[in-house]
Amino acid sequence: MDSSKVIHAFYTDEEVLLDAVKAVKSEHHHIEEVFCPFPVHGLDKAMGLAPTKLAITAFMYGLIGLGFSIWMTNYMMIVDWPQDIGGKPSFSWIENMPAFVPIMFELTVFFAAHLMVITFYMRSRIWPFKDAENPDPRTTDDHFLMEIPVQNNEEELTSLLCKTGAVEINVVDKH
């Protein structure tokens, strides 16, 4: 089946790769994926990837953590079992608030950091016992791999990619 065929173009330099991505994009070809051994600034924009919203989720998670800590300190110290500790009676949350700020801060950070990382792992599909999906082991060493789906334009794509400085071009059947 032609539609499951993809071209793998390899590059060994991130600046060459970036220019290649721009060239392929300007010819209106769809880039399925680029595998990189290290982050390349500007690649996401060149590929037309939407900005990530993980930072916003972290902010939301932080707010949840803050809310939870306020509820928890209020429930445990004020509502359920108020005590007079060290001359600071627990009859009002707001009057004891300075003592709860460290807890509020820690839980805000705890929720924001862990839930954001979990979200990242889920969205990028990385977790223990997950198998790697990079098509070539060299892409974690020093090779960059651009994957372009072939739609009856194999020749055109190959000649374009050759001009962009690819060091190796393979046409592969994708399962």
Next chain:
Amino acid sequence: MSHYEASIREPLVLGDKSYHDITEDIARPIEGKANKNWYIAFYISLAAMLWGFGCIFYTVGTGIGVWGLNKNIGWAWDITNFVWWVGIGHAGTLISAVLLLFRQKWRMAINRSAEAMTIFAVFQAGLFPIIHMGRPWNAYWVLPIPNQFGSLWVNFNSPLLWDVFAISTYLSVSLVFWWTGLLPDFAMIRDRAVKPFQKKIYSLLSFGWSGRAKDWQRFEEVSLVLAGLATPLVLSVHTIVSMDFATSINPGWHSTIFPPYFVAGAIFSGFAMVQTLMGIMRKVTNMEDYITRMHVEYMNIVIILTGGIVAVAYATEFFIAWYTGSPYENYTYLSVGAATGPYAWAFYSLLFFNILTPQILWFKKIRRSFIASFIISIFINIGMWFERFDIIAIVLSKGHLPSTWWRFEPTFVDVGIFIGTIGFFFVLFLLYARTFPVIAQAEVKTILKSSGEFYKKRSEQGIPTKPAIVVLNTADKKKDSDNNLNG
């Protein structure tokens, strides 16, 4: 995208290195065999660790009475060691988070190991309060669990409970930050592993990291946000540790400067420990091209800076203690009373190791010398231990009533547990150095073109970092094959 960097900056990666060379260099210690020195160091550490564990079992089986604590000094070596270890832990997060926010490229060679150090140091720190509980199997009572489990609600007014929250948040967030950064490097080891067992292990550790463009975009965002969260977090941890003392009404402990001063001291001691570890590691793992003189000098500059902040804090403590006009302030750890009393030796040790020794680093020659930096870093480690010991033991040894004046003598159990934690720490670190990529190779690759010696020399001659494009012959390499080696 520009790889320009001012020529006045010294290179951070020495030699004529390609991306692949970096991969090889980082993977070598993991794939190779350990040498004799490693085994000697490991067995010594292991012996110390086992001795420490023995002392811990003895303490738990017999009771806290086997320590040198007495009726007035109810906190001594245990909390000294606790604060010392937590403080050491701070440099790792500082290097990975704060220096990331400040875009310091030199952090990339040392952040991995510094973070490992953080995590291992916090393990040691956590041991002390748990042992001091006397019944460590009830340690879970510090968690906010409902009354049916045997305790009332925990007391959120107590700085000791803040510690529980701060340190567990710090440990877990540091771990996650560290591990997320490790994923691409584990993937690198996985993809070049030849032994099936090794491949399996690193495949598991790398969580199936594939390095898609989107993954990297998220990875960078997550690193940045985690750095933004970890920076106030690391400050909060030692702030809260300092509040264990500062919320009290003890002269010498109740001081508003404690939070930032403890944080500065923690970074000071943490960097000293990083300097100690890197001094060993760069030799053992042959990372001389990545951990250069420049790195050592930068760390020494941070040590001078934080040491200076600590010195100003000492001066402030000394001055304000006098300024208050309260006679009790004359028995605090920084006072004339301490300098002339029975603990004068501890007082002068503190000044010598912590304030005088780092001043040698003002000389550029010393700052750039590996061996001098190594020795000074050990001195500072000792000095920072004395700082905590002085704050705790000297202050407690002279209370408001002369009848409560006692002195502290450590027993062999106190000493044994402390030595045991040092052994435990080095056992973990040595195992780490053999199995983990000790340098964040993916990150170092991003700065190779701007800060590598080879590229810097070329750019001075006006040669661009982008190589000339070699056009591939179409018929040459094109082949229809299933090249999906990773399955």
Next chain:
Amino acid sequence: MYQFSGRLKTFSKALIFIGLIGIAFSFYNGSKKTLEDANHIIEAVHNDGHENGHAQVKDSHVEEMKHDDHASQDDDHVSKEIKAEPHNDDHAEHVLHQLQNRPWSAFYVALFFSLGLSLLVLTFYAIQRVALVGWSVVILRVMEAITANLLPTSIIMVVLLVASVMHLNHLFPWMAEGIFDPESDKYDAIIDGKSWWMNSTGFIVRSIAYLLIWNAYRFFIRKGSIKEDTANDSNKTYKNNYNMSVVFLFLFMITESMMSWDWIMGLDPHWFSTLFGWYVLATLLVSAITVIAFVTIYLRSKGAIPGVNDSHIHDLAKFMFGFSVFWTYLWFAQFMLIWYADIPEETTYFVARFTEYKLPFIGMVFMNFVFPILLLLNSDFKSKPWFVFIGGTVILIGHYIDIFVMIMPSTVGAQWSFGIPEISAIFFFVGLFIYTTFSAFARANPIAKGNPFLQESEHYHYYNIEHTGEGSGDHH
């Protein structure tokens, strides 16, 4: 070269002029106050207190008598005060001093703020040199220009401190007569115990020493920096400037804390807090960076500093954000530890601020923490001059209020308000700031073109943002 435009110059001169008139008027008004006025106020408070319950009166009176509340021989004296006899002469005199202090304090708040933020701009500048910072080189001259404000404010500060020592005002209670005299009924044993530190000669000598050190660095570094432009001596001048900055930072760390003890903590001679020096530092540092951002945004909009792009604004805003958090951290650390331990010697400071200054005190915590956090957290907002301007305005007002509540409760107590004395002092110092800054900026090349990191700064592009503002066309 930048030209200090006639309109801006006229504007700054007008501000100075209006400010001067207002200040003169306030001083004239203040000097007319008599014991009569003081008694009126005491009576009003007394009557008011009866309506609102007696406890409040007790509180405020104990607070006003803060310079008596420790010395044990004053115990019965205090209890007399609590009975709140309106015609007690001591008390009336105290209130009169507060009334007379008001124009002085209003002037002192604005002066300290203006001097302090110029000093911290100088420090931030020195840090740029010592830390080999690359991104900020294109705005080094902006920072240099702002530090021109240090000299005139220093001179005014010396005049004001000498006036205090000469008893022309009652800002510093320890300078009052009889404090060190065991025979006098105003004798204060605690202050006498620290006469080694709190004496007029030492105070003036120290103050002049701080100002000399700071101004000397500013003078030599400005010279060295301009020399760098044309030196072409394989960075010899540059390294010399580096060394100078290291020495300055070393001295600054020490003098800044001492300055805060002398000039601010000394207003409350019984009160102490070890953190105070660094707390003042944090306040001034946020304000300094905000001011750098403001001047940079203005000059960029005039096209005076080519090479400044959105990334530079972004970085300044990041520092505004970061140091706002840092300020909050120190504020909270100081407050919480004192609140928690609840020792009377220390809580006096916060009790005074929670009773008579509740609105500004709580309000400024919100302005300096919540507002910058919410506005400047987002990366995109940080590079938009408009957002930085709004956030910065709130930060500057917030930190002015912070200094206001550091000084006013000790000098004018309950007799505070915000009116002509305060506003005209602000006008005067803002006018002076604009005049000195922009005339200094016009006197040198707007770009430090001899700096070895200049190219790094011009190429600087923070990867997370898009350049859209002025100068966005010429980055690579």
